[in-house]
Amino acid sequence: xxxxxxxxTISGVAKAYGSVVAxxxxxxxxxxxxxxxxxxxxxAGKSTLVRILxxxxxxxxxxxxxxxxxxxxxxxxEAMRGGMATVFQDPALxxxxxxxxxxxxxxxxxxxxxxxxxxxxxxxxxxxxxxxxLPLDILRLVDLARALALNPxxxxxxxxxxxxxxxxxxxxxxxxxxxxxxxxSVVLITHRLAEVMRICDTATILRDGRNVAExxxxxxxxQELVHAMLGSPVxxxxxxxxxxxxxxxxxxxxxxxxxxxxxxxxxxxxxxAVRRGEVLGLVALEGQGQERVFxxxxxxxxxxxxxxxxxxxxxxxxxxxxxxxxxxVLIPGDRLQALLPSLPVYQNLVVxxxxxxRQWLGLPAxxxxxxxxxxxxxxxxxxxxxQVRRLSGGNQQKVxxxxxxxxxxxxxxxxxxxxxxxxxxxxxxxxxxxxxxxxGAAVLLYTSELAEIPLVCDRVLVMHNGLIVDxxxxxxxxxxxxxxxxxxxx
Amino acid sequence: MVDSAAAAxxxxxxxxAKARANPSVVLGGVCLLxxxxxxxxxxxxxxxxxxxxxxxxxxxxxxxxxxxTILMLTGGIDLSVTxxxxxxxxxxxxxxxxxxxxxxxxxxAVGLVVGAANGVGVAVFRVNPLIMTLxxxxxxxxxxxxxxxxxxxxxxVVAPFIKELAAGSFxxxxxPYSVVVWAAISLILIWLLRRTGxxxxxxxxxxxxxxxxxxxxxxxxxxxxxxxxxGILGSIAGILLAGRTGAVDLQLANAFLLPSVAAAxxxxxxxxxGVGGYTGTILxxxxxxxxxxxxxxxxxxxxIQQLVYGTIVLALxxxxxxxxxxx
Ligand SMILES: Nc1ncnc2c1ncn2[C@@H]1O[C@H](COP(=O)(O)OP(=O)(O)OP(=O)(O)O)[C@@H](O)[C@H]1O
Ligand SMILES: [Mg+2]
Numbered sequence: 001x002x003x004x005x006x007x008x009t010i011s012g013v014a015k016a017y018g019s020v021v022a023x024x025x026x027x028x029x030x031x032x033x034x035x036x037x038x039x040x041x042x043x044a045g046k047s048t049l050v051r052i053l054x055x056x057x058x059x060x061x062x063x064x065x066x067x068x069x070x071x072x073x074x075x076x077x078e079a080m081r082g083g084m085a086t087v088f089q090d091p092a093l094x095x096x097x098x099x100x101x102x103x104x105x106x107x108x109x110x111x112x113x114x115x116x117x118x119x120x121x122x123x124x125x126x127x128x129x130x131x132x133x134l135p136l137d138i139l140r141l142v143d144l145a146r147a148l149a150l151n152p153x154x155x156x157x158x159x160x161x162x163x164x165x166x167x168x169x170x171x172x173x174x175x176x177x178x179x180x181x182x183x184x185s186v187v188l189i190t191h192r193l194a195e196v197m198r199i200c201d202t203a204t205i206l207r208d209g210r211n212v213a214e215x216x217x218x219x220x221x222x223q224e225l226v227h228a229m230l231g232s233p234v235x236x237x238x239x240x241x242x243x244x245x246x247x248x249x250x251x252x253x254x255x256x257x258x259x260x261x262x263x264x265x266x267x268x269x270x271x272x273a274v275r276r277g278e279v280l281g282l283v284a285l286e287g288q289g290q291e292r293v294f295x296x297x298x299x300x301x302x303x304x305x306x307x308x309x310x311x312x313x314x315x316x317x318x319x320x321x322x323x324x325x326x327x328x329v330l331i332p333g334d335r336l337q338a339l340l341p342s343l344p345v346y347q348n349l350v351v352x353x354x355x356x357x358r359q360w361l362g363l364p365a366x367x368x369x370x371x372x373x374x375x376x377x378x379x380x381x382x383x384x385x386x387q388v389r390r391l392s393g394g395n396q397q398k399v400x401x402x403x404x405x406x407x408x409x410x411x412x413x414x415x416x417x418x419x420x421x422x423x424x425x426x427x428x429x430x431x432x433x434x435x436x437x438x439x440g441a442a443v444l445l446y447t448s449e450l451a452e453i454p455l456v457c458d459r460v461l462v463m464h465n466g467l468i469v470d471x472x473x474x475x476x477x478x479x480x481x482x483x484x485x486x487x488x489x490x
Numbered sequence: 491m492v493d494s495a496a497a498a499x500x501x502x503x504x505x506x507a508k509a510r511a512n513p514s515v516v517l518g519g520v521c522l523l524x525x526x527x528x529x530x531x532x533x534x535x536x537x538x539x540x541x542x543x544x545x546x547x548x549x550x551x552x553x554x555x556x557x558x559t560i561l562m563l564t565g566g567i568d569l570s571v572t573x574x575x576x577x578x579x580x581x582x583x584x585x586x587x588x589x590x591x592x593x594x595x596x597x598x599a600v601g602l603v604v605g606a607a608n609g610v611g612v613a614v615f616r617v618n619p620l621i622m623t624l625x626x627x628x629x630x631x632x633x634x635x636x637x638x639x640x641x642x643x644x645x646x647v648v649a650p651f652i653k654e655l656a657a658g659s660f661x662x663x664x665x666p667y668s669v670v671v672w673a674a675i676s677l678i679l680i681w682l683l684r685r686t687g688x689x690x691x692x693x694x695x696x697x698x699x700x701x702x703x704x705x706x707x708x709x710x711x712x713x714x715x716x717x718x719x720x721g722i723l724g725s726i727a728g729i730l731l732a733g734r735t736g737a738v739d740l741q742l743a744n745a746f747l748l749p750s751v752a753a754a755x756x757x758x759x760x761x762x763x764g765v766g767g768y769t770g771t772i773l774x775x776x777x778x779x780x781x782x783x784x785x786x787x788x789x790x791x792x793x794i795q796q797l798v799y800g801t802i803v804l805a806l807x808x809x810x811x812x813x814x815x816x817x
Binding site for chain 1: 507685686687688690691693694697698700701702703704705706707708711715764765
């Protein structure tokens with residue numbers, strides 16, 4: 001076969017953080033005109049490799065070559081000069097500055113930036129807004145536009161799609177296809193294999209800090225890809241997917257309900273009820289009011305009208321503490337909102353056990369055991385457990401989920417809980433959500449990965465323009481049927 | 491040759507890693523070094539008396555620095571803590587005629603009330619801690635200046651019990667009572683920070699308040715409690731200071747403000763919150779007190795003293811930051 005010439009060659013790259021060995025020896029070749037997937041389980045070392053390519057950390061050993069010339073970047077600026085542009089796993093914008101100020105700091109050309117942002121219909125985004133006030137998906141696209149404004153030879157995207165909605169991801173893929181034909185190569189990290197099948201040409205698979213396979217995506221099925229990643233064929237569906245368990249009885253009591261919720265322009269009218277034992281899905285395209293709904297349900301924001309009912313009695317949540325007291329807890333879409341980055345995994349998990357003043361003068365006797373349970377049932381990689389900020393992205397996400405396993409709850413609000421989690425663990429989390437429901441919880445699950453709906457949910461609601469526009473039986477919902485409804489075409 | 495250079499860097503890396511893992515050992519070493527240098531300048535210092543005088547100085551400083559440590563962990567600070575100390579000392583002195591117990595309780599009440607006010611300002615009304623406590627310090631100075639002419643006129647001489655507590659010693663004049671008070675407070679603080687839910691929440695709030703709020707904690711409660719605790723510590727330090735000098739005036743604790751922050755910073759507590767602890771602060775307070783004695787013995791002008799003091803504090807803080815950041 002006549003393959004294009006190599007653009008980037010990585011050979012024998014190794015990296016350890018103190019006693020944690022993140023990369024043992026990685027070889028990888030990225031060719032011209034190629035979208036190259038970098039795959040692997042949580043903690044496999046993908047982000048570490050990206051940081052090395054972006055000049056954030058030097059490698060301990062090994063060499064990088066760009067267009068045949070040695071390019072062991074020592075600083076991010078060197079990497080940029082060498083033609084790399086990076087979107088890191090966590091937003092790299094300074095939160096307490098406006099977008100315009102961030103652009104000035106990184107010396108980004110505003111006109112080019114605007115042009116790229118407009119590809120996502122965000123050209124009109126107000127540059128004077130504070131970064132901390134923007135939703136995560138917008139931040140990711142701002143990061144992307146900033147990277148593209150560098151006019152790179154190689155674009156590194158670390159799980160950029162995790163926080164994007166289906167429509168945004170589609171726009172991104174069309175853009176990447178165009179970049180590819182214009183001669184820019186892309187390294188794409190993702191845990192969504194459908195995306196790999198959709199746009200990648202080649203896939204390199206990392207396992208335990210080594211590259212274990214390189215595949216031509218064109219010639220294989222998704223199953224074969226999974227096999228190559230995990231080293232064994234694995235059934236991705238949970239043991240008891242929604243369709244096969246006894247459906248939640250229609251007469252199970254309602255645990256959590258909202259009636260005619262409204263909030264400004266964003267949420268016009270939303271009503272639904274979640275029963276005991278039920279996983280209720282919620283699907284929406286970007287910016288249809290789903291974030292606002294979750295903010296209200298968890299007590300972060302007050303609705304302009306409407307009621308929240310817990311066990312049939314109306315509740316007013318003035319703060320998240322009120323919601324938590326009623327057993328209503330949130331796994332936020334942005335995991336940084338649920339993490340104590342400088343503290344150990346263990347203290348992150350048990351913080352939910354000391355929320356009340358009467359719990360302040362001691363520590364719960366069984367907290368160690370409870371934390372160990374959560375670590376176990378989410379298989380959290382605790383090699384770098386002394387500070388949560390050192391965990392890989394997927395393991396951080398597991399910590400954000402785990403803190404509610406430790407304390408227990410009655411209604412679980414999840415906003416895209418499997419963001420950044422690898423395919424094997426995703427299956428475990430689906431099973432976990434089903435089990436939590438079976439044990440009597442009510443679960444509301446917003447997801448941007450539509451394939452999750454039939455795997456986990458009983459029913460699914462579709463939101464469009466601040467309204468619930470459709471309800472479907474999850475087992476029969478398909479991506480097509482959900483997308484049609486999400487575009488408001490029902 | 492290359493090998494020995496590599497070996498040298500690995501040894502250095504290993505030492506640095508050790509130092510990072512045990513910052514208190516490093517601080518203890520620095521303290522010991524300063525003691526020896528001081529002893530070299532003034533051999534008398536290496537006697538029991540020398541140690542005693544440093545400890546006597548370190549006790550109120552260490553307690554004030556405890557207040558800063560608690561607040562700095564949450565990302566706050568208390569610039570009014572020395573004014574709280576002075577105010578408490580004033581009130582305690584003016585109540586001396588009612589007996590030591592009443593005097594102490596009334597003094598501590600000042601810290602409680604002012605601390606609560608600081609806490610409400612910072613946690614509920616979201617005033618920046620620097621502004622809030624600086625303003626509080628001004629308000630207190632004004633109030634107490636007025637009161638010294640009116641309601642607090644009367645005695646500025648403290649009750650004998652307080653004098654004994656602050657300046658007296660037992661075990662044949664070896665162990666000052668105030669050091670025992672400090673030791674007891676230290677044990678309580680270390681226990682609070684390490685073994686209680688509230689202590690954990692101080693770190694957590696300083697690290698990421700949103701995550702703590704979403705966990706269901708009313709974070710304003712944590713913060714107000716922290717400012718109250720800091721106020722009470724300020725009061726205790728003030729009362730000890732008053733007892734040591736025997737009389738009070740409005741400048742009583744002024745000189746301790748910056749050292750109280752410096753002791754916590756040297757001890758490894760970050761002003762940005764979430765990182766630190768009281769053991770480091772204890773060593774920080776000891777280091778600063780020994781440094782003070784050393785400069786006094788050096789017998790140079792006030793200007794040089796200040797210069798050397800500032801330089802060493804800067805070097806220590808910088809050294810610590812370097813250790814903490816290199817990973
Ligand atoms: N600063 C650090 N200090 C210590 N260990 C670290 C640090 N950064 C990463 N690690 C460790 O290196 C390993 C690889 O992490 P990395 O972030 O590269 O994984 P990843 O493949 O990107 O995973 P994910 O899919 O979860 O994002 C993990 O075990 C992680 O804990
Ligand atoms: Mg990663």
